[in-house]
Amino acid sequence: MLVGNKKGSRGMALLYKSRDFKKGTKTQHPLHSGARSGMWECPDFFLVSLKGKEVLDTSGKGSHVKYILKMSLDLTRFDYYIAGKYNEEKDQYVPDNTNSPNNSTGLRYDYGHFYASKTFFDAGKNRRILWGWTNESYYKEQDNARGWALRSSGSLILVSRDQLGTYPKEHIQQYRNSLGLYSNLNHIYSRLFATSLLEEPLRWFHSLPKESIYIFDQLQKQFIKTYVHNRDKEENLYSLFGLKKLHGEKLEDFSKKFLGLARKVDNIHQKIVVTAFTNALQLDCKAKEYLFLNKPTTLEEMIIKVNGYIDLESMMSERQKSSFY
Structure with missing residues (x-):
């Protein structure tokens, strides 16, 4: 520490x-x-x-x-x-x-109003998130005239090796969440959006032609279109059902790989994940038969049953080794 x-x-x-x-x-x-x-x-x-x-x-x-x-x-x-x-x-x-x-x-990190930041590792999406504070840059008189002021706010960004960047769609969602208390003030979204950007994305923002953006939805679409290449390849159901357990591959290793992929598929029903996992196992895999006989109905239940089967296999293997010696 x-x-x-x-x-x-x-x-x-x-x-x-x-x-x-x-x-x-x-x-x-x-x-x-x-x-x-x-x-x-x-x-x-x-x-x-x-x-x-x-x-x-x-x-x-x-x-x-x-x-x-x-x-x-x-x-x-x-x-x-x-x-x-x-x-x-x-x-x-x-x-x-x-x-x-x-x-x-x-x-x-940033050459604007940005201070007291901390990072954490997001294992689910294999990225590092930087959270910092930014303060209001207007004069007190301007705050009083508008009737509102933002004294501190968070900024969620992705730290990569060569620059600081973001996944565009997630950045927009995180930005909206951080300003949720101003949910209906479109002009505030647009004016404060620059405070959530760094380096090249910030230069892009300031390069926008004057009077080319009138509402935040326009700015949002432009941002996503410009930086959509930053997004990792999106996984879908075809990716999930196309994943198969290889011959000789440990069930524990495969289950980790499968669940990691399943978490990347948006809006997927748990029963579909259970079906896809069962189908991914070979016909001669005893775990497949075990899951058919003890059919799980939720993803959590499937994980518990699979982990239980892995522990059972490990225990049986240890017993066989001890009896051999």
């Missing part, structure tokens, strides 16, 4: 270790620090891969892995980050170069 701190004017990220997530022990040295950088807030530490679009959780290792250290500087109220390597045995973080985020020359 990282905790932001400072000693004098030197900002730092303190590293704590824990075996039970209840009690922590501070390591001998900070993970990283910066002279004259002031208080470091909301430090974040995660992995990115140099291999294509691969996204990593905290267990990733190898020469293709880079460690991103991000901190929010209280002096500037901006988020900065650096890439480097991490030595687990020595609890030592070494940046790739001397471009340390000690001042306004450091790398930033």
Whole structure:
């Protein structure tokens, strides 16, 4: 766990270790620090891969892995980050170069009103989500004239190796959800949409011809059309029913692969998932016969029965080994 701190004017990220997530022990040295950088807030530490679009959780290792250290500087109220390597045995973080985020020359996630961000790994869609805060940029007098103001809001984005981007349809939905309290104010949606974008998508937004967008639905359609290529290939029922268990493939491995695919199919009925899974098993597969005799009616029930069958097979295999010896 990282905790932001400072000693004098030197900002730092303190590293704590824990075996039970209840009690922590501070390591001998900070993970990283910066002279004259002031208080470091909301430090974040995660992995990115140099291999294509691969996204990593905290267990990733190898020469293709880079460690991103991000901190929010209280002096500037901006988020900065650096890439480097991490030595687990020595609890030592070494940046790739001397471009340390000690001042306004450091790398930033965003060059607008964006601060105190944190990330988490979304295992379901194999992506890393960055959540940050943005503040209202109008003067107080303008807030009073409009009768509303937005002081803080979240921004959901996808962190990839070479840039920050989004899946367009999901980005729109997440953006609408974050502004749900302004559900009927179309002009607010349009004006604040830029605060949810970064880098190239933000440049696209500012390149739109003047007076070309009148309602948010127009902006939404334009955004999806422009960035639809960012979306991973959508899975459908044909993909699900086309997946078959290979001869010699472990049932446990296949079930994980099948359920991972099933989660990507939108609006699918649970009974269809159960049928597709049963059909995917070979005729001579004993698990297929087991599911026919103990027919599950829901996806949850099927998962329980499949896991139970896997445990049963494993137990029988262990018994056979022990009796052999």
